[in-house]
Amino acid sequence: MDKPVCLIDTGSDGKLCVQQSALQILQQIQQPVVVVAVVGLYRTGKSYxxxxxxxxxxxxxLGSTIESQTKGIWMWCVDHPTKAGTTLVLLDTEGLGDVDKGDSKHDTNIFCLAVLLSSTLxxxxxxxxxxxxxxxxxYVTELTECIKVKSSDEETNDSCEFVKFFPxxxxxxxxFTLERKIDGKDATEDEYLEFALKLKHGKSKKVMEYNFPRECIQKFFPSRTCFTFPFPTAPKNVSRLDSLDPADLSSDFLEVTDRFxxxxxxxxxxxxxxxxxxVTGRVLGHLAKTYVDTIASGAVPCLENAVIAMAMxxxxxxxxxxxxxxxxxxEKMKDSFPLELKKVSSKHQRLSKMATQTFMKRSFRDTDGKYLKSLEENINKLFDxxxxxxEQASKxxxxxxxxxxxxxxxxNLKQGSYAKPGGYDLFFKDLEDIVKNYNSQANKxxxxxxxxxxxxxxxSVDSKAILQADKKLTEKEKQIKEEREKAALLQQEIKATEEKLRQLEEKMEAERQSNEERMRQMxxxxxxxxxxxxxxAERxxxxxxxxxxxxLEKGFKDMADRMSQEMEEFKRQNSEAESNRAREFAEMFKNIFKTHEQTIAMMMQQHKEQIEAIHKMNARSSGCFIM
Incomplete structure (x- = not known):
């Protein structure tokens, strides 16, 4: 993208909506995305x-007046400068606290979406x-009411799990103009942030109100960093920040910006x-649509529901x-038909493996194996x-x-060449030559x-007529030759059935190997x-x-004890989730195996029927008179 586009806007009904043009851009991005969202009060220089x-x-x-310039959430997708095969998605959000809006709920929704969509906030x-x-x-303190982790109908506070998924x-x-000093000693930017988030001792309402937002920041965000930027330039030039030459900007400001x-x-x-x-760009687009539609409906975005929707x-x-x-x-191979069955089966196995790899690369949480089963069934139908x-091309x-x-x-038949004494032997000799030449040319x-x-x-119809009309042969000779011809026809029928049986066994083996590969990949x-x-869970x-x-270090033993209880519950839930996942996988294997067994069972029935047919034909053959 050579410039940003609006991702989330406010519709005529006052509700948030996702722009289709932005979704189309994200739809094309199949790479993983690093999503950086910026939030904050309006007119604080976020866009720079x-x-x-x-x-x-x-x-x-950037804007040059006291009015907020960015409305909704704007998106800019660029190649990540340090991570190959990754797209950097930048989200610039509407300034919070704009007096013209007078809608704190709108600000909360914007903040909530920034948290849900980003990997860095x-x-x-x-x-x-x-x-x-x-x-x-x-807005951090309101996240417990604006985001749910689990889809349970119960009104439970699952914010203790935010740390798993938050940016x-x-x-x-x-x-920033102050000296960074704590107790008279120089402090790093991160130390300055942690000092500012330090909790106070006490249980009074005032202390609890003071501590609450700080507790939320510490509890929800797994990683916290701070950058303090000095004034970029003289106050009169700030409104022209995007057009200033780097030489006109403070070297300290540029140094911090570069570090940032x-x-x-x-x-x-x-x-x-x-x-x-x-998350790929495509999935990010689906997420944005899911979350925005949920908020617009008046419901609370749920991480678990979002994953289920994305998975589907x-x-x-x-x-x-x-x-x-x-x-x-x-389809490319089809142009070469007819081919030996071995070549078709080999190609099928190779492409089936590639198809499964393609499926695995994009799929996730196929908990009951439903989609892999669908892939297998459709591939088998196509293979058939x-x-x-x-077979039609070969025929x-x-x-x-x-x-x-x-x-x-x-x-010769038209000219009556076989309608004379000794004509049957001549016809039979010509027929043998045809069969011999055919077998040498069509054996594969x-x-x-x-x-x-x-x-x-x-x-055989022509053969019988010629045999009966051949006056050179006695009735006994005719009977012998007729029996010999019946036996030859029966033997050819047996050979044809045996060939079908061999081909069925080859197909069964191809299916077995494809299923083993599918199970291995799963x-x-x-x-x-x-x-x-x-x-x-470990992070x-x-x-x-x-x-x-x-x-504990800062003397908040009661809070640390509560944290111990929370961690025990956290471990229990994680253990339960892992066990559930293991059971889901076991069930999935069972379903996939069952599908394969059904396919093989059907083939085995065909196999059995063909074996029985061969036995019957052999029994008939043993009763034939062969000279």
Whole structure:
């Protein structure tokens, strides 16, 4: 994108809505995304930081008046400067606290969306991080009422799990003029932030009101960083910040800005969903639509519901993509039909593996194996269709070959060359030569034996007529030759049935190998999902342990004890979630295995029927008189 576009706007009805043009842009981004959102009071210079992250001087409008310039949430997608194969998505949000709006709920929704969509949240403020600045970040305290983690109908507070999914937090303090000192000693920017978020002892209403927003920031955001920016230039030039030459800007300001950008580029992680699922641009678009539609309906956005909705959309698309990979490859091969069954089966297995890989790459939380099962069933249907097309092509080639080889015989029949004494032996000799030449040329055709069987049945009519009319042969000789011909026809029927049996066994083996590969890939996928879920829980637990240690160090034993209880419950829930996931995976394997067993059972029934048919024909053959 060469410039930002509006992602979320306010409709004529006053409700938030997602812009379709922005969704179309995100739909094209199949790479993982690092999403950086900036929030803060209006007219505090948020857009300048976003432009710098985009590597541009201009882009997001800075404005030069006291009015807020950005409305809704604007988006700018650029190549990530340090992470190959990743897109950096910058979200510039409408300024909070704009007096013209007079709608605090709207501000809360904007803040909530920034938190839900980003992997790094930049809070931009001016002056210092004092109590007023923290109180202005009141939206953090409202998140417990604006975001749900689980879809349970119960009115439970699940904010203790926010730390799993919330973005890292950067507080950018603009126009900072104070010395960073704590107890007379120089302090780093991060130490300054933690000092400003320090809790007070006591249980009075005033102390609790003071502590509450600070507790929320510490509890919800797993990582916190601070940057203090000095004045960028002389006050009269601030309104022209986007057009100023770097030489006209303070070197200290540029140094902090450069550090800020490098930190964001190197430390901001790819956006993840619940259970550690990586977000692509396409998924980010779906998320934005889901969350905005939920808010517009008056409901509370739920992370679990969002994941379920995304899984359905992505898994359906994953099945479609997998089938396209399989079908496009088989369509290219179709031009070469007819082919040996082994070649078609080998191609099927290779493309089935690729289709499954494509599916696995995009799918997630296919908890009951429903979508993988759908992929398998559709691939098997397509495979059967291509086998049928290959057989039809083989049948046409074999029939054409027999037609060509039997032209001289057909001409002799027309001219009556076999309608004389000794004509049967001449006809039989010509027929043997046709069969011999046919077998040498069509021995690898999948329909060779079946077409030859049909051909011999047709020629048996002519053969009987010629045999009965041949006056050179005695009745006894005619009977012997007729029995010999019946035996030959039966043997060809047996060969055709045996060839069908061999082909069925080959197809069964191809299905077995494809299913084993499918199961192997699913096992890898499940192990990866469980690993991500475990890592997510471990990161959250580490954050809580650090928070508890900090509380103990600063003398907040009661709060640390409550934190212990919270962590025990947290561990119990994580253990339960992991067990549930393991059960889901076991059930999924069971479903996939069951589907495969049904397919094999159907093939085995065909196999059994063909074996029985061969036995019956052999029994008939043993009763035939063969000279």
């Amino acid at each position: 930081l976003m432009n710098r992250l985009a590597g541009k001087q201009t882009g997001f409008p 930049v809070y931009n403020s001016r002056g210092t991080i004092n109590n007023r600045a923290v109180e202005e970040l009141q 890292s937090f950067i507080w950018a303090v603009r126009d 950008c490098k930190f964001v580029f190197h430390k901001s992680h790819v956006k993840k969903l619940k259970d550690g699922i990586t 959309i992505e898994n359906e698309a994953a099945v479609k993509e997998g089938l396209e990979v399989y079908q496009s490859g088989m 269709g291509y086998l049928c097309q290959n 046409r080639r074999c029939e054409d070959l027999l037609s060509s080889l039997s032209e001289p015989m057909m001409e 055709e999948v329909k060779a034996e079946e077409v030859l069987e049909e051909f011999l049945k047709q020629k 096992k890898v996928k499940m192990d990866e999902e469980l690993r991500l879920q475990r890592e997510e 959250a637990m580490d954050s809580k342990l650090r928070e508890q240690a900090d509380l």
